[in-house]
Amino acid sequence: MFERAKETSAHHGKWMPAVVVDMLWSAGFKQVGFQDYVDYDFAILNAAERATYMTHPVSNELSQKYDHPDYRHIFQDKVEFDRVFSEHLHREWMVVDAGNASELRAFTERQGTIVTKEPVGQAGTGVHRYHAAEVDDWDAFHAGLFARGELLVEEVIVQHPDLAAVCPGTVNTTRVTAFFDGERAHILAMAQKFGRGAVSDQMTFGGFYTMLDENGHALGAGYDSHAHVHETHPDSGFRIADFRLPMMDEVRAFVDRVARVVPQVQYVGWDIVVTPTGPVLVEGNWGAGVYENKPSVTGIRTGNKPRYREAIGF
Template sequence: MKISYIFKKIKNMRYKEYVNHAKIVADKMNKSTLSILFDMAKCALLYGSGYMDYFEFEFYLLNGKERKTYLTGKYNNDIVKRYNRKEDWHLLEDKGEFNKLFKEYLGREFLDLRDASFKEFKEFIYNKEKIVCKPLDNCGGKGIEIIPIDKSIFKNEYNVLKLYNSIMKKEQFLLEEVIIQNKELSKLYSGSVNTLRVITFLDNTGTTRILNTILRIGNNGNVDNFSSGGMYTFVNESGIVYVPAIDEVGRIYYEHPKTHEKIVGFKVPDFDKVFSFVDKLSKRVPTIRYVGWDIVITENNICVIEGNEYPGVFQVKPSISGIKTGDLPKFKKYMDL
C-alpha cells in the first residue's frame, strides 16, 4: 500500500463520520468502539479500504483472506488513473459536453444554456410541462431540480425572463426534457427515474466487459442516487434482482417501503437490449475505458443519462448474500491490478 495514499486518506478523512460508523459496527458486533477503529485502520493500511468500504462491505464479518478479494477505494482510484486518460475526463464530467457527444443515445431534448440565447430558452420550454435543470458538474444528484412550466408565464415575457435568470443564477446550465420510465420500473417507485448503473471496462482487445449491473431506486425524493436517500441492489445476467436493496445507512429492503413492491425477483424490462447499448457507449471515448453508465429503460427505448469516469464501488453485502468473496478477482481477469 502506497504511503502517499494513506496520508491522502488521513488528510481528507471525515473523522466524525469515521467514528460514528465505528460505533454502529461496535454495537452490532458487541465490541468496543476502539477495537473497531483499530480494525478499520488496519484494513485501510492492508487493503486500501475507506471507512465506508469497511462499513458497506462488512469487513467486520470477514477474515483476512476474504478481505483481500474486495475491490476497495484504493483499487478503484488506481483503475481510474491507469485506464481513464485524465485529459479526456471532461467529456464525461461536463454534462453539457457529454450530452452533445452522446446525443444519439439520450432519447430526450436538451439545451446547454452556456451557448444558447434567451430566445432558444423560451422556445425550448414552450411546449413542455416540466423541465429538468442540472448543474454541469453535479454529483450524486445534487442540485438537480424539476421545474413545472406554467403556461401563463408566456403571456408576459418578463415572467419567462425571471425564470431564466433564476435558473442561470443557480448555475443549472443544462436543461433536459423529462424522461418517462418504463411502467414496470414506475411500479417500484414512481417519484424518481430508477436507473441502471452498468459498469463497463474496454479491455485490451477492444471488447466491452460488463463488470457489474446495479439497479438504483428512489425513495422520498426525485432522484435515485444513494447519497440522496435512494437505495440500490444488484441485477444478474438475466436481468433479475437477486438480493435485497440497501441504503446509505445500511438499512435492508426486501420490498419498497412506499409501494410495497417486491425488490428481490424484480425483472428489469428489456434487459436483453442493455449489453448492445452499453457496448456502443463504451466505444465512443476509447481513452476512458472504465465507466459507470447510468441508463434508463423507457417503454420503447433505452436512454443514457450520464457516464461516470469515476464509477464508484458496488459489491453485495456478505450478510445478505452469504457470499464472502468480493469483485476484485473478476476485475483482475481484465485489468492489470
C-alpha cells in the same frame, strides 16, 4: 473513522477497539476505505471473503491508470457529455444562455416538465425539476436558471413499466460499471438504484440500491450507506428482491456501444435507464466509484473483484 467503528460495533456485536484496529490495518495494508469496511460488512467476513471485494482505493487507482486525463473533462462537464454522447441520450436537451429565454419557454412548454442540471456536480447535486404549469414569469425563470448555473435542460426520461412499478415518481437509474479493453466492453458490476419520488435516485435524495446479477436479477433487498435496509420499497411496497431489470440483452449491447465513443476513457460507471423502447444514457462517471454486495442483507459473502481482475488483468 471512530463514528464508523462505533456503528459497526453496534451493528455486528463486535468489540469496538478491535474494530478500530481492524479498520486501520485494512486501510493501511489492504486498500480498504473506512466506508468500504462498513458498507461491505468486513467485520463479519474472513480474509478470503474480503479479498473478493472491490474497494474505492483500488477503483481510484484503476481510474487514474485507464482513464486518460486529456479526455476526462468530457465526463466531468454535463453539457460537454451531452454533446459528445448526444445520439445515445434519446431525448431532447438544450443549454441556457443569456439570450435564449424564448427558446427555453418553448422547450419547457413543449415538454411540460423539464430537468435542469448544473454542468459540474456529483451524487445528484445541482439537479432540479420544474413544471411549465408552475411558471408565471418566463423571463424571471430564465434569469434564475442562468444565475444559479442550471444551464443544462433536458427532457424527462420515460422509464420502463417494470422500473415505474417500483418507484414511478423518480427515474430509476442502473449503474453499470464497465471496462473497455479496446475490443469490447466488459460489465464488471451492476447496481439498480431506486428513488423516493424526488428528481434524483441518489442517497442524498433518500435513494438506495440493490446489486444485480449478470442477468439483471436483484441479489436481495435494497440498502444504502446509512444502515437503512429496504425489503420492500417504502412507497410502492414492491419487494426489491423480486426485481429484474428488463431488456438485459439490449443493455449489454448498449454499454458496448457507448464505451466506444471515447475509448481513451476505459473504466467508466455508466448510468443508464431502461425505457419501453430500450436503454438510454444519463451520464458516465470516469471515477467509476464502487457498488458492492452487502452480506448482512443478501447472505452472499463475496463481491465482484474477481470479475474486475479477469477483465482488466491487475
